[in-house]
Amino acid sequence: MHKKTNMAIFASGAGSNAEKIMEHFKNHPIVAVKLVLSSKKNAGVLQKAEKFGVDTIILDKNNFFDTNIYVKELQAKDIDIIILAGFLWKVPSNLVAAFQNRIINIHPALLPKYGGKGMYGHFVHEAVIQAKEKESGITIHLVDEAYDHGKHLFQAKCAVAPTDTPDDLAGKIHILEHQYFPTVIDNYIEEHPALFSNI
Numbered sequence: 001m002h003k004k005t006n007m008a009i010f011a012s013g014a015g016s017n018a019e020k021i022m023e024h025f026k027n028h029p030i031v032a033v034k035l036v037l038s039s040k041k042n043a044g045v046l047q048k049a050e051k052f053g054v055d056t057i058i059l060d061k062n063n064f065f066d067t068n069i070y071v072k073e074l075q076a077k078d079i080d081i082i083i084l085a086g087f088l089w090k091v092p093s094n095l096v097a098a099f100q101n102r103i104i105n106i107h108p109a110l111l112p113k114y115g116g117k118g119m120y121g122h123f124v125h126e127a128v129i130q131a132k133e134k135e136s137g138i139t140i141h142l143v144d145e146a147y148d149h150g151k152h153l154f155q156a157k158c159a160v161a162p163t164d165t166p167d168d169l170a171g172k173i174h175i176l177e178h179q180y181f182p183t184v185i186d187n188y189i190e191e192h193p194a195l196f197s198n199i
């Protein structure tokens with residue numbers, strides 16, 4: 001009997017992506033979502049995790065940035081892969097190093113445009129509309145020490161209508177995210193057995 005590939009999801013908000021990921025891997029033969037960690041104590045993602053019976057941790061900011069406590073916690077829980085699904089803190093270098101090429105993020109724009117510090121949530125959609133872009137989309141990428149800088153794994157596009165509001169665009173982006181993120185994660189695990197040696 002193979003050990004499963006254990007996943008932790010980091011999120012700060014409503015958790016619609018985390019919910020789709022937990023749904024996708026609910027009865028998966030190889031991958032199990034074991035933990036949801038949030039930077040916000042009232043985040044909707046925490047209730048969604050409880051609905052799936054997934055353990056949760058509310059992160060302490062000082063410990064997250066100044067200690068190895070969470071690296072040790074993730075290793076103690078035998079976590080193999082980390083997913084960032086609307087997580088709003090920069091992952092520090094100790095955590096990036098401990099999970100090299102095993103942290104995946106979703107960004108609600110077509111990187112390298114509209115990325116970096118300050119570019120999250122509605123700020124991204126506002127900037128895209130302000131720039132009168134004809135299209136936007138999602139980027140799923142590996143996480144390194146900088147914001148939105150890691151290797152791109154997948155991109156998908158949507159049209160931006162001249163009449164679109166940031167909320168309209170957010171709705172289009174969420175449809176793409178929910179459609180692709182779980183499968184891109186699944187494929188990445190399957191295509192990198194050396195990283196997830198238990199496959």
Ligand SMILES: Nc1nc2c(c(=O)[nH]1)N[C@@H](CN(C=O)c1ccc(C(=O)N[C@@H](CCC(=O)O)C(=O)O)cc1)CN2
Binds near residue numbers: 087106
């Ligand atoms: N080391 C990395 N950490 C994180 C990455 C990454 O690529 N490398 N991606 C982000 C997710 N993200 C965009 O996809 C992103 C999230 C938040 C910010 C941002 O500017 N945050 C603010 C703080 C906001 C808050 O605390 O409420 C800030 O840093 O001032 C930019 C991009 C997740 N982590």
Ligand SMILES: NCC(=O)N[C@@H]1O[C@H](COP(=O)([O-])[O-])[C@@H](O)[C@H]1O
Binds near residue numbers: 015016018085121174
């Ligand atoms: N730069 C990071 C960023 O903006 N991430 C975005 O936060 C939202 C979280 O929604 P959710 O909580 O419903 O999954 C998603 O649209 C995700 O792309």
